[in-house]
Amino acid sequence: MKIGVYSNVNLDGLCRKVSSTFEDVQKGEGYGDWYFSLMRDGIKEDVAFIILDGFELFRNVSDVDSEFRNYIDIIEKIVSENKTKKVFVSTIDIWEDKIHSVKDFDISSMEMEYKWTKELERLNSQNDNFFIFDLKVMITSVGRKNFYSKKLWYLGGIKYTNSAENLIAEEIIRIVNTMEKARKKCIVLDLDNTLWGGVMADVGVENIELSEFKEGARYKDFQKRLKELKELGVLLAICSKNEEGYVDEVFEKNKEMVLKSEDFVAKKINWQPKSKNISDIAEELNIGLDSIVFIDDSPVEREEVRTNLPEVIVPEFPRDTSQLGDFIMDVYKEYFYTLAQTEEDKKKTKMYFDNVKREEEKKKSASLDEFLEKLDMKIHLWRMKPENLKRATQLVQKTNQFNLTTKRYTEEQLVDLMNDPSCDIFLARVEDKFGDNGTVFLLIEKKEGPKVVIDSMIMSCRVMGRFIEDRIISYLEDKWFEDGFEEIEGMYIKTDRNKPVEDLFERLGYDVVYKDENKKVYRLTKERKQKRKEIGELILE
Amino acid sequence: MEEKIIEIAASIFEMDPRKLTIENSRDEIEKWDSLAHVMLIAEIEEQFGVSIPFEETGDIHQLKDFLRYVVK
Numbered sequence: 001m002k003i004g005v006y007s008n009v010n011l012d013g014l015c016r017k018v019s020s021t022f023e024d025v026q027k028g029e030g031y032g033d034w035y036f037s038l039m040r041d042g043i044k045e046d047v048a049f050i051i052l053d054g055f056e057l058f059r060n061v062s063d064v065d066s067e068f069r070n071y072i073d074i075i076e077k078i079v080s081e082n083k084t085k086k087v088f089v090s091t092i093d094i095w096e097d098k099i100h101s102v103k104d105f106d107i108s109s110m111e112m113e114y115k116w117t118k119e120l121e122r123l124n125s126q127n128d129n130f131f132i133f134d135l136k137v138m139i140t141s142v143g144r145k146n147f148y149s150k151k152l153w154y155l156g157g158i159k160y161t162n163s164a165e166n167l168i169a170e171e172i173i174r175i176v177n178t179m180e181k182a183r184k185k186c187i188v189l190d191l192d193n194t195l196w197g198g199v200m201a202d203v204g205v206e207n208i209e210l211s212e213f214k215e216g217a218r219y220k221d222f223q224k225r226l227k228e229l230k231e232l233g234v235l236l237a238i239c240s241k242n243e244e245g246y247v248d249e250v251f252e253k254n255k256e257m258v259l260k261s262e263d264f265v266a267k268k269i270n271w272q273p274k275s276k277n278i279s280d281i282a283e284e285l286n287i288g289l290d291s292i293v294f295i296d297d298s299p300v301e302r303e304e305v306r307t308n309l310p311e312v313i314v315p316e317f318p319r320d321t322s323q324l325g326d327f328i329m330d331v332y333k334e335y336f337y338t339l340a341q342t343e344e345d346k347k348k349t350k351m352y353f354d355n356v357k358r359e360e361e362k363k364k365s366a367s368l369d370e371f372l373e374k375l376d377m378k379i380h381l382w383r384m385k386p387e388n389l390k391r392a393t394q395l396v397q398k399t400n401q402f403n404l405t406t407k408r409y410t411e412e413q414l415v416d417l418m419n420d421p422s423c424d425i426f427l428a429r430v431e432d433k434f435g436d437n438g439t440v441f442l443l444i445e446k447k448e449g450p451k452v453v454i455d456s457m458i459m460s461c462r463v464m465g466r467f468i469e470d471r472i473i474s475y476l477e478d479k480w481f482e483d484g485f486e487e488i489e490g491m492y493i494k495t496d497r498n499k500p501v502e503d504l505f506e507r508l509g510y511d512v513v514y515k516d517e518n519k520k521v522y523r524l525t526k527e528r529k530q531k532r533k534e535i536g537e538l539i540l541e
Numbered sequence: 542m543e544e545k546i547i548e549i550a551a552s553i554f555e556m557d558p559r560k561l562t563i564e565n566s567r568d569e570i571e572k573w574d575s576l577a578h579v580m581l582i583a584e585i586e587e588q589f590g591v592s593i594p595f596e597e598t599g600d601i602h603q604l605k606d607f608l609r610y611v612v613k
Binding site: 158 | 555586
């Protein structure tokens with residue numbers, strides 16, 4: 001991913017710091033005309049960080065208001081002309097050392113900072129590709145004395161201290177990482193001395209440390225942060241050595257509990273080794289062990305999990321529990337940092353519970369077919385529209401198991417494909433009687449002369465095993481043959497995660513035309529097409 | 542001390558620390574440009590919790606010149 005850093009002050013040192021993690025870092029030319037190349041050439045990188053120093057923006061400017069308008073117009077233009085690029089613009093801090101009497105109090109700088117932030121917030125709510133880079137909060141949290149360096153300013157026109165540049169660089173790296181890597185999915189939590197203070201079985205349900213103020217607030221605040229993580233789509237689970245009855249009592253009786261029983265997608269309350277419980281949770285949720293973070297105050301339990309499940313992330317628990325808030329914030333930044341929440345994220349926990357109900361129904365059904373019939377599935381299929389971009393990117397970037405070719409297209413590449421007349425991107429959303437599964441399927445077709453190539457076929461693992469792919473592909477095959485294409489080409493490219501779809505095309509009756517260790521190529525002609533399972537109703541939109 | 546200075550310099554110059562010695566000077570190291578010089582001063586000040594007076598920053602030519610400020 002290419003990163004651009006633009007600023008009205010010298011951030012060359014910062015660029016060097018970022019480039020030690022990501023090779024492709026470009027810095028904008030000139031300081032006074034930071035926007036010049038952006039206006040002239042547009043953003044050439046995938047993501048642009050515009051970091052602006054508030055004081056320098058308005059240095060020696062006589063008509064501050066019109067200059068302010070001018071800057072905002074420029075930013076708005078850059079954002080709207082580079083829709084496929086992500087643009088981060090900083091909030092500003094206007095700091096000037098000035099001698100004045102106590103009585104003579106000037107609030108114009110604060111007003112300007114506020115106006116600036118307000119405009120950024122407007123752009124933020126109007127543009128999916130725009131984000132606020134909160135420089136002002138960074139400055140406030142470490143203090144101006146630690147953020148600005150007079151010496152470096154006079155020496156080299158560098159405004160910020162070394163440690164301040166490190167902070168900015170860390171945030172940039174974190175943001176870019178979020179765009180490139182999948183975040184973790186689930187936090188598995190211990191109970192006693194983790195979600196509350198004290199051992200519940202000893203002190204009783206009402207006497208655990210958990211309260212709005214004083215000692216118990218350490219844990220209540222921690223629970224509030226966990227609840228916020230849950231709202232971002234992180235699954236929460238419990239793994240505790242305890243008696244199950246006691247735990248139910250806490251949820252029922254203790255009014256201070258921020259987290260409710262239904263906030264947890266799994267509860268393993270027993271005396272088995274925690275590693276065993278965690279692997280069971282991974283299996284039930286159908287997620288990899290490497291997408292689990294385990295939080296426990298006991299070093300013995302942490303060690304047991306680290307030893308037996310090395311893929312699970314086990315952060316050190318703070319010795320000083322007044323630091324629990326900072327601890328969970330670090331966990332968020334490190335493993336769950338989220339740029340923008342999708343609709344799917346908000347419903348994650350509910351969707352999981354719908355799934356539990358489905359599993360129960362499945363157990364009650366005599367056969368898989370009977371169960372699938374009873375699910376009453378509605379599969380909505382449509383050609384991708386611009387408003388689907390965020391979810392489509394998420395599917396392409398983050399789906400590992402049901403992913404035939406694992407081509408990790410970026411958001412920008414998906415836009416190009418969407419606009420390419422020789423390509424089509426299909427998406428599908430699946431509803432059933434237990435709820436909405438959201439947008440779970442994506443297929444990219446490329447037309448190459450007389451044949452259609454299935455470039456990518458991706459499905460979220462939560463709807464695997466329901467023959468949804470059969471229903472969709474069958475419709476598309478008929479359509480392609482009707483449109484006059486002579487053959488359909490499919491492909492499987494092996495990764496260490498996509499074994500579940502290794503033989504998908506074989507099952508769909510395609511002929512293998514090429515095969516080596518890492519790759520299989522398939523073909524289907526009209527004559528060879530077989531009858532498919534038709535489960536659920538296919539609705540074209 | 543010397544080792545830490547070399548380590549800091551190596552990370553700023555993006556070099557293998559084993560290829561640097563405390564005797565190395567600005568003329569010998571291509572990566573020791575004016576920006577690297579300022580970064581080096583900033584990093585040394587922070588890591589050692591010292592302050593190098595503005596007037597003297599121009600007199601630093603060799604890595605060992607930093608020893609004056611960090612050895613107290």
